[in-house]
Amino acid sequence: MWIYLGFMRRLDREQRFVEHPIGIREITNLTLTTPVPLRSTASQSMVKSGILSSHDGEESLLEIEFDGSWRKEIADFMPYLPVVFQF
Numbered sequence: 001m002w003i004y005l006g007f008m009r010r011l012d013r014e015q016r017f018v019e020h021p022i023g024i025r026e027i028t029n030l031t032l033t034t035p036v037p038l039r040s041t042a043s044q045s046m047v048k049s050g051i052l053s054s055h056d057g058e059e060s061l062l063e064i065e066f067d068g069s070w071r072k073e074i075a076d077f078m079p080y081l082p083v084v085f086q087f
Contacts, residue, residue, distance in 0.1 A: 004042070024087050029065035033057035 030052045038044060038054055046052040059082065066087040075085040 024066040026067055027064060028068050031063040033061040
């Protein structure tokens with residue numbers, strides 16, 4: 001599921017910004033590994049625009065990088081959730 005809020009502008013987001021308790025500020029990379037090709041217009045648009053990189057793999061996995069991963073820390077939620085945070 002993808003969510004697009006076309007009415008939100010950067011200034012709106014910055015005015016509503018609340019500091020995260022661990023200090024992360026921005027998603028800097030999204031990588032999706034998937035056994036099924038991305039077919040939706042939304043997902044293809046995200047790949048073409050550079051928002052999301054997609055790779056073929058046997059298992060699904062979403063890797064979310066925050067702030068360029070400058071802290072070199074990882075939170076791995078597997079096997080319960082196929083998501084890895086890099087911050």
